Amino acid sequence: MLKALNLENINKSYGSIQALRDINLTISDGEFFSLLGPSGSGKTTCLKVIAGFEAPDEGSVVIFDQEVTNIPPFKRQVNTVFQDYALFPHMNVRQNVGYSLKVQKLKGPSIEKSIDEILEIVNLTGYDFRKPSELSGGQRQRVALARALVNKPKILLLDEPLGALDLKLREKMQIELKNIQRQFKITFIYVTHDQQEALSMSDRIAVFNDGKIEQVDTPANIYSKPINSFVADFIGTTSIFDKVSAMNLFNLDSAFSVRPENVLIFDKEKDLIGINKNEYFIANGTVIDCQFQGSHLKITFSTDANSKLSAFKSLEGNINQIYDVNSKHLIAWKRSDITILNE
Amino acid sequence: MNNFLDSFSNFAFRNKNFIFLSFLIIPLLWLGVVYLGSLLIFLGHSFFHLDGFTGQIVYEFSFKTLLELFSSPANIDILIRTVVLAACVTIGSAIIGFPIAYYMAKFTSPKVKIFLFIAIMLPLWSSYLVRVYSWKLILAKEGIINWFFEKLNLEWLLDSILSTPVIGGPSLSISYIGMFLVFTYIWLPFMILPIQASLERVPNSLINASHDLGANKRQTFYKVILPLALPGVIAGSIFTFSLTLGDYIIPYIIGTSKFFIGQAVYTHQGTAGNIPLAAAFSLVPILVMVIYIYCAKRMGAFDAL
Numbered sequence: 001m002l003k004a005l006n007l008e009n010i011n012k013s014y015g016s017i018q019a020l021r022d023i024n025l026t027i028s029d030g031e032f033f034s035l036l037g038p039s040g041s042g043k044t045t046c047l048k049v050i051a052g053f054e055a056p057d058e059g060s061v062v063i064f065d066q067e068v069t070n071i072p073p074f075k076r077q078v079n080t081v082f083q084d085y086a087l088f089p090h091m092n093v094r095q096n097v098g099y100s101l102k103v104q105k106l107k108g109p110s111i112e113k114s115i116d117e118i119l120e121i122v123n124l125t126g127y128d129f130r131k132p133s134e135l136s137g138g139q140r141q142r143v144a145l146a147r148a149l150v151n152k153p154k155i156l157l158l159d160e161p162l163g164a165l166d167l168k169l170r171e172k173m174q175i176e177l178k179n180i181q182r183q184f185k186i187t188f189i190y191v192t193h194d195q196q197e198a199l200s201m202s203d204r205i206a207v208f209n210d211g212k213i214e215q216v217d218t219p220a221n222i223y224s225k226p227i228n229s230f231v232a233d234f235i236g237t238t239s240i241f242d243k244v245s246a247m248n249l250f251n252l253d254s255a256f257s258v259r260p261e262n263v264l265i266f267d268k269e270k271d272l273i274g275i276n277k278n279e280y281f282i283a284n285g286t287v288i289d290c291q292f293q294g295s296h297l298k299i300t301f302s303t304d305a306n307s308k309l310s311a312f313k314s315l316e317g318n319i320n321q322i323y324d325v326n327s328k329h330l331i332a333w334k335r336s337d338i339t340i341l342n343e
Numbered sequence: 344m345n346n347f348l349d350s351f352s353n354f355a356f357r358n359k360n361f362i363f364l365s366f367l368i369i370p371l372l373w374l375g376v377v378y379l380g381s382l383l384i385f386l387g388h389s390f391f392h393l394d395g396f397t398g399q400i401v402y403e404f405s406f407k408t409l410l411e412l413f414s415s416p417a418n419i420d421i422l423i424r425t426v427v428l429a430a431c432v433t434i435g436s437a438i439i440g441f442p443i444a445y446y447m448a449k450f451t452s453p454k455v456k457i458f459l460f461i462a463i464m465l466p467l468w469s470s471y472l473v474r475v476y477s478w479k480l481i482l483a484k485e486g487i488i489n490w491f492f493e494k495l496n497l498e499w500l501l502d503s504i505l506s507t508p509v510i511g512g513p514s515l516s517i518s519y520i521g522m523f524l525v526f527t528y529i530w531l532p533f534m535i536l537p538i539q540a541s542l543e544r545v546p547n548s549l550i551n552a553s554h555d556l557g558a559n560k561r562q563t564f565y566k567v568i569l570p571l572a573l574p575g576v577i578a579g580s581i582f583t584f585s586l587t588l589g590d591y592i593i594p595y596i597i598g599t600s601k602f603f604i605g606q607a608v609y610t611h612q613g614t615a616g617n618i619p620l621a622a623a624f625s626l627v628p629i630l631v632m633v634i635y636i637y638c639a640k641r642m643g644a645f646d647a648l
Contacts, residue, residue, distance in 0.1 A: 051551075053555075073551070074558055074559050079556065080551075084546065086546065086548040086551065088549060089571070090570050099556050099566075100556035103556065103562050148556075
């Protein structure tokens with residue numbers, strides 16, 4: 001498969017802060033690839049290194065087999081959708097979108113045709129002569145997208161492009177972005193701190209923490225087979241038992257995590273009939289919180305002094321179910337549903 | 344009594360305009376009556392004229408003085424000389440000031456920025472006259488610039504520059520080149536600071552975006568940075584242009600015997616007692632500035648605001 005991007009041993013520091021540590025990453029042509037991590041984890045710095053705004057201290061950046069580490073951004077076939085959109089305030093929508101074509105000194109009707117086409121794709125026909133200040137947040141987002149796509153880049157970089165939009169608009173734009181990626185068949189590298197967004201859109205995800213990549217895998221694998229406690233904790237809701245608790249409660253020699261949807265709740269000892277005790281971990285839990293979340297309840301138990309555990313309980317028609325705080329229950333989950341954690 | 348104060352404070356809180364008006368009345372009176380009023384009365388004098396025989400001002404509405412101003416070749420010379428010099432000083436300040444402002448806005452640490460601010464403002468804290476006289480000494484034939492050229496055996500270069508018709512003269516301290524240097528030095532802070540402020544407001548992401556979209560540094564400068572900094576350049580040029588148009592001390596100390604508008608106003612209102620002609624001369628800088636700002640607006644200089 002054709003390699004769109006190859007990062008080799010990238011290191012970058014700002015003064016005493018090491019922003020990127022030994023980043024190695026290979027992204028295939030046509031992939032929707034997400035860089036996911038909390039703020040300050042280095043994902044945006046990584047994007048800047050790919051775009052060429054920041055030069056790495058060490059390492060090399062290869063885009064489609066071309067070494068670009070020391071090539072300025074305006075000579076890379078990569079375009080960026082910026083977090084704050086970075087639309088030129090003194091230009092209207094058409095001038096913004098046509099900017100990359102104009103600076104290449106292209107002339108004639110082909111420019112206008114390209115602009116018309118891309119404006120149609122992002123549903124902005126008719127807004128041609130508006131200034132960015134006269135557009136809503138969602139429309140500005142579309143202009144930024146059209147401006148980055150009009151030049152048909154080989155790789156599109158997106159830096160938290162949906163961060164400033166409200167939830168409904170964000171979900172709508174997620175679908176549109178995915179459609180545009182399918183339509184253009186270009187590589188998307190998507191920076192986000194929103195794990196839900198990364199899981200729902202990406203082909204593969206790289207999870208960043210403290211300047212390092214913790215894990216690179218498909219969304220399903222990242223979710224179900226997190227490699228360590230950071231990934232397990234960062235992706236979705238999860239409960240982590242450290243080594244001490246695992247030993248005390250379950251006589252198990254390593255830390256592990258369990259997803260809330262895998263946890264069963266029983267009121268009394270005799271309800272456990274039909275549960276094979278060799279296949280399940282069973283613990284006593286005291287309810288410390290119970291939240292209504294629409295389709296299910298999210299119940300948080302304390303199991304011992306160190307550990308808390310979250311469980312989802314589907315409401316299944318009985319929408320008035322409630323678990324009283326401080327009430328005691330039995331909680332159980334399959335041994336095969338846990339994820340053993342390295343750290 | 345308390346009750347009265349109470350209801351007064353309630354009234355004041357509900358009627359915000361009352362508060363504003365009570366605070367603004369003194370500055371408004373100052374600006375409106377003392378400043379604008381006296382200025383208008385003075386400029387109004389340009390519609391009166393001096394009786395050539397008695398030397399008395401004739402308080403009758405006429406265009407005689409304005410006609411006198413614009414029909415005398417000597418007066419026209421003064422106007423053209425002043426406007427051209429002011430334009431050169433403005434362009435010179437912009438060319439010198441822009442890189443300094445750009446460096447301050449985009450490449451400095453906060454500490455260096457404060458240092459540069461102080462360095463730029465520092466000359467304004469010393470007397471204007473002292474600075475102009477020290478320039479007189481610097482530019483004089485016995486001054487440091489001459490000395491420097493002598494040491495480098497480059498006197499011929501300075502001499503050939505000074506022998507250029509119109510802008511040259513017997514020495515730098517008695518030439519248009521000297522005036523240009525001094526004016527540019529004196530007004531430079533007024534050009535740097537507004538440009539710096541406008542560049543400060545251009546987000547770095549816009550510059551990154553321009554590079555990202557394939558524009559090289561030159562294209563980015565002309566298509567993104569300069570248009571967005573233009574309101575600052577215009578604001579700075581309004582300062583340097585109008586300050587040069589009205590100044591009479593630098594032409595008096597550094598200049599040749601040829602008059603500038605400021606000197607003309609000074610002479611006509613003083614010993615000559617020709618207040619109508621002085622007022623007519625004063626009208627010109629105001630008209631020039633109005634035309635300048637109108638043209639700048641028409642050309643879209645304020646679109647980025």
